[in-house]
Amino acid sequence: MVDLSGQYQEIKVQVNSAITQILETSAFINGPEVHAFQKELETYLGVKHVIPCANGTDALQIAMMGLGLKPGDEVITADFTFAATVEVIALLQLTPVLVDVYPDTFNINIEAIEKAITPNTKAIVPVHLFGQCANMDAILALAEKHNLYVIEDNAQAIGAKYLSKNGKKSMAGSMGQVGATSFFPSKNLGCYGDGGAIFTNDDELAHIIRGIVNHGMYERYHHDVVGVNSRLDSIQAAVLRTKLPKLDGYCEARRNSARAYSKAFKNQEHIVTPVTVNNCDGICDVCDCHVFHQYTLKITNGKRDALVKYLNENEIPCGVYYPIPLHKQKAYVDKRYKEEDFPVTNQLVKEVISLPMHTELDEEQINHITKMVIEFVNG
Ligand SMILES: Cc1ncc(COP(=O)(O)O)c(C=O)c1O
Numbered sequence: 001m002v003d004l005s006g007q008y009q010e011i012k013v014q015v016n017s018a019i020t021q022i023l024e025t026s027a028f029i030n031g032p033e034v035h036a037f038q039k040e041l042e043t044y045l046g047v048k049h050v051i052p053c054a055n056g057t058d059a060l061q062i063a064m065m066g067l068g069l070k071p072g073d074e075v076i077t078a079d080f081t082f083a084a085t086v087e088v089i090a091l092l093q094l095t096p097v098l099v100d101v102y103p104d105t106f107n108i109n110i111e112a113i114e115k116a117i118t119p120n121t122k123a124i125v126p127v128h129l130f131g132q133c134a135n136m137d138a139i140l141a142l143a144e145k146h147n148l149y150v151i152e153d154n155a156q157a158i159g160a161k162y163l164s165k166n167g168k169k170s171m172a173g174s175m176g177q178v179g180a181t182s183f184f185p186s187k188n189l190g191c192y193g194d195g196g197a198i199f200t201n202d203d204e205l206a207h208i209i210r211g212i213v214n215h216g217m218y219e220r221y222h223h224d225v226v227g228v229n230s231r232l233d234s235i236q237a238a239v240l241r242t243k244l245p246k247l248d249g250y251c252e253a254r255r256n257s258a259r260a261y262s263k264a265f266k267n268q269e270h271i272v273t274p275v276t277v278n279n280c281d282g283i284c285d286v287c288d289c290h291v292f293h294q295y296t297l298k299i300t301n302g303k304r305d306a307l308v309k310y311l312n313e314n315e316i317p318c319g320v321y322y323p324i325p326l327h328k329q330k331a332y333v334d335k336r337y338k339e340e341d342f343p344v345t346n347q348l349v350k351e352v353i354s355l356p357m358h359t360e361l362d363e364e365q366i367n368h369i370t371k372m373v374i375e376f377v378n379g
Pocket of ligand 1: 057085127153156
């Protein structure tokens with residue numbers, strides 16, 4: 001699905017030298033590389049504060065801790081996402097409220113959020129799934145109306161942009177009270193291990209979060225709040241510093257691959273290609289909103305599972321993100337959920353398939369993959 005080794009070859013000299021320098025200085029934790037990366041990411045995202053941490057799951061958890069969410073507070077998020085989003089809500093003994101998504105963008109459904117809001121609702125967690133922002137205009141308006149926090153799960157969409165109705169373009173993760181991202185190796189901005197970060201424009205929240213990531217310490221050995229140990233190490237920061245200036249180029253390479261895929265699948269009766277919103281109706285040449293963390297098709301003639309098997313047999317990697325709705329996962333099953341509230345997610349889990357998507361995909365590979373998919377789906 002990804003070609004991390006091909007990408008590494010392109011930046012090998014810089015990465016190796018940055019890592020060697022850290023080995024020489026032994027500043028493994030909270031070294032200058034971490035602070036430099038933090039500043040560079042703040043500039044890139046246009047946010048006041050970036051707080052690096054150990055991974056994207058921690059970033060979400062720490063964001064919720066920082067906002068002071070308490071057991072029993074209801075947090076609304078999408079049924080169709082990676083489990084980390086709901087996992088941290090449950091871990092903090094908050095009440096997850098899963099809602100359906102849209103069939104075209106795969107992102108959280110605004111009417112479903114509105115329907116789910118109760119007096120106990122404290123936050124909405126939109127997940128910018130597969131690299132495209134959820135409808136933030138509507139989410140921010142709902143949050144304002146009902147006095148709710150917005151925590152953006154930006155694990156899959158770093159570098160994506162959102163064009164608001166008022167014409168303002170914002171970076172994904174920078175619009176809510178707080179954003180959380182992951183630097184897992186396969187992410188658009190991935191390190192060579194685990195890593196994550198929290199973003200906010202709120203000075204007070206940033207201060208609280210800086211303490212939480214470091215055992216709740218604001219002064220050495222004074223533990224004012226219950227915290228965690230969640231740090232980005234210097235080696236990962238050095239890798240990320242090498243890659244950050246290339247992120248826009250990486251995202252453009254992904255968009256180019258997405259354009260080539262969608263062109264090849266055009267007019268295929270049983271294959272639905274991904275839809276981009278905000279800046280264009282389809283995948284256009286200037287659109288920079290979607291960063292295609294995944295390129296996800298819908299196979300509408302019931303052959304999705306057989307296609308997965310066929311591609312695997314023919315050594316073409318593919319993935320099903322996600323095969324089971326969260327409301328049906330054993331850990332998150334709850335009497336509150338009714339099947340009729342999740343028609344889209346229940347259908348998507350049967351139809352979606354993600355194709356290889358990375359910065360090193362070439363025309364020959366795309367031609368081969370699309371030919372195999374089209375032949376099989378129509379066969
Ligand atoms: C939507 C979403 N949220 C959160 C995470 C968690 O990130 P991490 O694996 O860095 O903990 C992921 C990781 O895949 C993700 O896709």
